[in-house]
Amino acid sequence: MIAPWPVRVTGDSSSTTSDSRDTDTAMAVGTTVDHLTETYRAHYRSLLGLAALLLDDTASCEDVVQEAFIRVHSARSRVRDPEKTLAYLRQTVVNLSRSALRRRILGLKLLSKPMPDMASAEEGAYELLERDQLKAAMRTLQRRQREVLVLRYFADMTEAQVADTLGISLGSVKAYGSRGLAALRVAMEATA
Amino acid sequence: MTTPHGPDDPHTMDQQNNPLSSHSEEPLGGESAEEAALRVLMRDAVQGLHGSPAALDHLRQAIPVRRQRRRQALVGAAAALLLMGAAVPALIRAAGTTNGSSTTAASVSASHTGSPETDGHTSPGGADDPSGHAPPGPGGDPSAQHPTAGGTPTAEPTTAGGTGGPVPDCSSAQLGQGASGADAPDAGGRVYGWFRVANVSDTACTVPSGGVVQALAQGSADPSRIQVVSHTAGDAASGLPAPDTAGPLLLKPGEDYEVAFAWVPDGSGPGGCPVPSTPPPSPTATPTATGTAGSGTDAGSTDANGAPAGTGGSSAAGDTPAAPASGSVSLNHTPAAGAPVVTGPVIKDACAGTVYTTAPLPATNGTPAS
Incomplete structure (x- = not known):
């Protein structure tokens, strides 16, 4: 019930506003909000897909993407460079998809206002995904193998970008990738 | 590819x-x-996956809240640093100058450094970032009030020391002549208003960053569903001036600053109140709420407006002698720790909602909104 007024960080928000000031003066001060809408439209669905492929429980993938958006956009330093926003978002989704961290989001979610009928809205699509052959096969992979494959082939990253996002070496990316592909092939043959 | x-x-x-x-x-x-x-x-x-319809709206709400939490954690840490910075030289000076009183002075300043230090340690650690960013955390409300505690002691050495340096923060004694006002509710039940505070000293100072606007639930208003947040562009309080990016506000002697606010009720009913007016005041009602209820039953005092309720909380705003069934929200503003609280307007028929506040703005003319 008590809030301080915004502490002004000089030169921070002004640098983000200068880009699009000419487009709409009414919204000039709130370019971070604009940026949010833009990022949402451009990347929300693909990030949902990323989370869905990484996660074992697809029901929480929208929670993961929401949390990633909130974290990245509440840090002004992260949205200053719109080019990097997607990279930050993907990295955060990957990190949040690891189970230890996901449990903490659930804790956070209980504290804050829950999102209205989040799961029910898309149950059909998630159920379909649960029965997907690829998804079942992905589940048999090691976490790292799965992460490499998803980033490489779903997020269309280069091997160097994958290495950067996961914080592992280029050699490891290649190794996890080829082993992951082999394991996936075996798993797909088993379920086919 | x-x-x-x-x-x-x-x-x-x-x-x-x-x-x-x-x-x-x-x-x-x-x-x-x-x-x-x-x-x-x-x-x-994953072709069939779509974000839920409420996803973007949810993000719009959640991001300013998270940002504010991060800010509070930062402010708390900064206040701890400021206080350390102020207390350590004082401690050295006190220990060095007089031998007789050194022990008492040193112990006093040492005890000052203690509390913000613990505060600074507890505030981070909640929602931190997995990718190694600076950990934000639920700073909690108490940390929000520390910057003024930190600002005041630092202001004094600066004024004593040099004249060419930056203008110090206004101390609690420099701020006064508080005033407030509010417009009639608009069609959506929104109420816009302002607080005004003057620099009553004869030296210039900058408005401290730790001022606080507080909303107090009265009657059947639900304290857990009333929140005070900083106004950001694009939020529900569209009538507030857009947050600007200027530096700290400098107040010359006699000048005013303003904090504009907007009350936006929750959507559940008029004023955010549940449609049937049956719910009893929650058992966790604030002391202020019970104090007002008490003054309402004190049928002896039928003063029309704003008589100070002696039994109420010290920061209680004007009384609402209205029926206890209807809720209301009273606002007040503390410019700096120790400064006189500026009693704000009481928003009638309000139960749940959000108060959006701006940063301190220069008071443009003598009579702003009426």
Whole structure:
């Protein structure tokens, strides 16, 4: 019930506003909000897909993407460079998809206002995904193998970008990738 | 490489053999057909996923809240640093100058450094970032009030020390002549208003960053559903001036600053009140709420407006002698720790909602909104 007024960080928000000031003066001060809408439209669905492929429980993938958006956009330093926003978002989704961290989001979610009928809205699509052959096969992979494959082939990253996002070496990316592909092939043959 | 998937759906693909193995005999040059097939499979697997309709709205609400939490954690840490910075030289000076009183002075300043230090340690650690960013955390409300505690002691050495340096923060004694006002509710039940505070000293100072606007639930208003947040562009309080990016506000002697606010009720009913007016005041009602209820039953005092309720909380705003069933929200503003609280307007028929406040703004004219 008590809030301080915004502490002004000089030169921070002004640098983000200068880009699009000419487009709409009414919204000039709130370019971070604009940026949010833009990022949402451009990347929300693909990030949902990323989370869905990484996660074992697809029901929480929208929670993961929401949390990633909130974290990245509440840090002004992260949205200053719109080019990097997607990279930050993907990295955060990957990190949040690891189970230890996901449990903490659930804790956070209980504290804050829950999102209205989040799961029910898309149950059909998630159920379909649960029965997907690829998804079942992905589940048999090691976490790292799965992460490499998803980033490489779903997020269309280069091997160097994958290495950067996961914080592992280029050699490891290649190794996890080829082993992951082999394991996936075996798993797909088993379920086919 | 982007692989456009054709009109055929994944099921037909699955039915032809295993797409991964069926292509795997092809030579591995550049990207194999197997890899290309995997791209298609992954894309098809998640093709049906859409964000829930409320997703963007939820983000719009959640991001300012998280940002504020991060800010509070930062402010708390900064206040601890400021206080340390102020207390350590004082401690050295006190220990060095007089031998007789050194022990008492040193122990006093040492005890000052203690409390913000613990505060600074507790505030981070909640929602931190997985990718190694500075950990924000639920700073909690108490940390929000520390910057003024930190600002005041630092202001004194600066004024004593040099004249050419930056203008110090206004101390609690420099701020006064508080005033407030509010417009009539608009069609949506929104109430816009302002607090005004003057620099009553004869030296210039900057408005401290730790001022606080507080909303107190009265009657059947639900304290847990009333929140005070900073106004950001694009939020529900569209009538507030857009947050600007100027530096700290400098107040010359006699000048005023303003904090504009907007009350936006929750959507559940008029004023955010539940439609049937049955709910009893929650058992966790604030002391102020009970104090007001008490003054309401004190039938002896029928003063029309704003008589100080002696029994109420010290920061209680004007009384609402209205029926105890209807809720209301009273606002007040503390410019700096120790400064006189500016009693604000009482928003009638309000139960749940959000108070949006701006940063301190220069008071443009003598009579702002009426």
